[in-house]
Amino acid sequence: MGNNKTTVGLVYGGKSGEHEVSLQTAFAVMNAFDYDKYELIPFYITKQGEWRKGTTLQAPLGKLDQLKLEQSREGTEAALGAIFSRLYGGEAGIDLxxxxxxxxxxxxxxxxxxxxxxxxxxxxxxxxxSAAGMDKAVMKKLFAQAGLPQCGYRFFTKSQWERSSFNLIMGVEDDLGYPCFVKPANLGSSVGISKARNREELEQAIELAFRYDLKVIVEEFVDAREVEVAVLGNDEPMASVPGEIISSSDYYDYAAKYTDGQSEMVIPAALDAETADRLRELALIAFQAIEGSGITRADFFIRKSDGAIFINEVNTMPGFTPYSMYPLLWRETGLGYQALLDRMIELALERYSSKQSLVFANDI
Incomplete structure (x- = not known):
């Protein structure tokens, strides 16, 4: 902080099924930073939830495995101490x-x-x-309140499934039919998602989803194009050009997103101007529906039969891997990778500054 550079604490890893995705994102971001303007302090969270704090970086780490900070002697206490230093009068060694x-x-x-x-x-x-964007059931309720068009869906908890699985299956068959998609309510990157074509596959898909979460979403199948829009901002957000995912698999699963490199991204998507504008408008409505700030990526379906638009979900922490749509959408819109990172940091500092004017003491 004393050298006029902004010190950024980069946190990655985590006790999550998306641990490896986080490492890929962190490696890409670390290599994109302008080290003439920033210095980075890496914070790695292991799969067991333990923290490791690295030394201040003036240049990116060379290999992905180095992000695990296996040589670091500073563990959870040191990491959290650095983050909380402002509260106990210590030197604020991290700007954000x-x-x-x-x-x-x-x-x-x-x-x-x-x-x-x-x-x-x-x-x-x-x-x-973040909480609303993670829980697909809550998200869908907020979307409905905002008047956003959605595909048909049902959701239920593990305890409800254990008590009345037959009735829940019948409800899915009556309301949604086959095929349908089954998802953990609180996991991203298409982890734990299955396509069910009959009752046996539906039961298996639900059991798989319950391995990852205590609440499951079942959605109707729509033969549709998959289109995404990036949103950036706080009180006055802006939306990017839409981009289309043409998946290498039956649906855009974990492998298609992060490992096989075969899915095609078409940016900008081949859409008429009216549809593209409508998607951007809906992306901003979705951003406001969850009271977003900073960044989100809104994912849509465009039904092939009639062009109807349905919002699928918003992602409040979209990936920044080499295959990731979010930075590519902004690049096509006119905002490059480094400029995007700069703007995200500006938005974080703006939001923090606006909160500092609030009064938390009750003097009445």
Missing amino acids: MFPLLHGTYGEDGTIQGLFEMANIPYVGAGVLA
């Missing part, structure tokens, strides 16, 4: 935190709450938006 944690404990509001308690600025969505 940049969470690159996907999935549980990362983009569900928990790490954001930690940063709020530590009174430290952080990049990305706040506690409420």
